[in-house]
Amino acid sequence: MTLLVAVHDLMKRPGQMREIQIDHAPEMGIGTSVVEVPAKSTVKISLRLESVHEGVLATGEVFAAAEAQCSRCLDPINLDVEVDFQELFAYSSSSDEDLVVLSEHIDLEQVLIDSIVLNLPFQPVCSKTCLGLCPECGIRLTQDLEHGHEKPVDPRFSALQDFANKEE
Ligand SMILES: [Zn+2]
Ligand SMILES: [Zn+2]
Structure with a gap:
C-alpha cells in the first residue's frame, strides 16, 4: 500500500514550502478489531511540505470517520477522527527506521496508519453516560x-x- 507524494520541486531547496489537500481511500481498513476507519472510505489530509537541509518535512492534519461498537452497550457508533502528524523524510538514512525520500517521492501510507491507529480509543463508547x-x-x-x-x-x-x- 502506498500514498506517494511527489516532492521533486522541493528537493535541495531549503525554505521552499507547498501545501496540498489529499483525498485518500485506503485499500484496507485502518484500526483495531473494535474501531476502524473502513477501507475505501475518504481520508482527508491537509498536508504541508517544507524543504529543510536534511530532507522534506511533512506536516499533516488528518480527518476521517471511524466505525466502532460501543464497548458497553454494543451499539454501532461513528467516530470523527482528527489527528496530526509531523515527520521528516530524509535524503539519506542512518537506520532502517528512518523515513526517506525515494525516487523524488515520499510515501505517507505508514505515517497515516500509525497516526490514526495510535489515536483511536481502546474502548469506544456511544456516550460518556452509557x-x-x-x-x-x-x-x-x-x-x-x-x-x-x-x-x-x-x-x-x-x-x-x-x-x-x-x-x-
Ligand atoms: Zn434487566
Ligand atoms: Zn453505549
Missing part, C-alpha cells in the same frame, strides 16, 4: 434506570452473574 446492558436481561440500562429483577430471567445471563459474583 450504562451498558443489564447483566440479567440484556436491555440498555440507560433506557430504564429503575428496572430490576427478582431472579434471573434467562439462564444465559445467570451464568454471567455467577461470574460477576466471583469477581467480588
